[in-house]
Amino acid sequence: MHAYLLPGEDGWTIVDTGIGLPDAKESWRAELERAGGQVARIFVTHFHPDHVGAAADLHELTGAPVYQGTLDYAQCELVWGNPAWPERLIDWFRLHGTPDDVTEELVGQSSVYRPYIRYQPDPILVRAGEWLDGWELVAAAGHADGQLCLLKDGVLLAADHVLERISPTVGLWPASRPDPLGDYLEALDRTVKIEPRIALPGHGELIADPAGRARELQEHHRIRLQEAVAAFGPKPLSGYELSLVLWGDVLKPAARRFAVAESLSHAERLVRVGAAVRHEVDGAVSYTAA
């Protein structure tokens, strides 16, 4: 996972913080000594563990204010600041047809990170369209509803919005926006229009042709949507069952968790364009062909 130090007149802007492992503060101290100079501010692109996890450590270390998107911070608190969240996830996977033993594994997996997430309470809340030390904040919903990228002179600091080798996960989660894949395809349209010279991603190598990569990701999801349409027939399929069709039945628990959420984001997109129908009967959600 990449964090970035952006130079500015009043010091560095640190973008993303890494996961809050017990030695996070020490690692950052060493890194910042190497870099030299002051830290003026810390910016969190989105609330996933590897991006927000060490925000409080970095704030303690540097005294610099932490900036985070308004919607993203609300979700951060809802997920990481909420002891009832694992229960809510269990209900969610049940609602979408996941067998109890599988659900237990999935949710147990997602709790592994909780001790290593030290987000900064009461950050300075920002929104798309605002500016941070000469960088424009650009909305990039989909991978996370409230994810914000930074744009300056054709350089897009893309966080997990576009990645070079993998397709960022776009899932439907409890309390997420209703059509994350629709949001994502729109955000990719915006990236194509912006035509950045280069994108600096949250993982993997630099992206030399961000607009081209955005188009590839749109194509990837177009094919996935076709596969999902083909899977739907007259017999109702749950999100869990759809994940078995799209990804097979051999995934590890962590991967299955994302596969179910991603199946749901595709199913909901299809409902919105009239290609599938959603049913909710006796506390179980399923989909059929339209």
Ligand SMILES: [Zn+2]
């Ligand atoms: Zn992420």
